[in-house]
Amino acid sequence: MKASTVLASLTAALLLTPAARADVESGPKAGEKVPALKAFGVVGTVEGKEADFAADRKDAPTIYLFVKAEEGGLPVGGRPLGRFMKVLDTEVGKLDGVAIVAVWLGDKAFDKHKEYLPKINMSLKFEKTSLAAFDGEKSGPNNWGVNSDAHLTVVVVNKGKVVKSFAYESVNETDVKPVLAELKKATENK
16 A cells, blocks of 8 residues: 555544543542632522522532633533533432532623523523522632633532532533432432
8 A cells, every 4th residue: 555545544534533522620629628609699599699609508419510601691511501401400309408509600791691590590490500600700719620621610519528520621411410420429428
């Protein structure tokens, strides 16, 4: 086989092979104490004011979502992220005492997020998910270690400690299963 034919075949194979997605680390490490989480509550347990959601949830099992959003409030993950959140909300609804707190992050978009989040809730009809907007850096609240490259950071918490953090550059409803598995494992080991 000619070198040019081999090179052409190799080039075609590389172009047709999907690139491996690089892992992104985001969120606090397992075992760490849950840091303060001050955000403006828009829909859910706190509405129309700033609160420390971590202090409010104390030792209760909680899933925190840090959503990277565009300036207009739309989540970077679009509809697949919406499906992830809706399936997660539905599954958490079957568990006692568990709640979800979703915090929208984005530079200079705080007011747009506050305006947009009720529309998301009206569309997805969350039952166990509170929606909040963070007024600050797109890397989120201090000590949460949110990587601004992650479209979604999920932090599973139980008894005031981080169980596990997940970072997604793209997400869909199939990603709910490992999150729930970590939550169930943590709550069964009382």
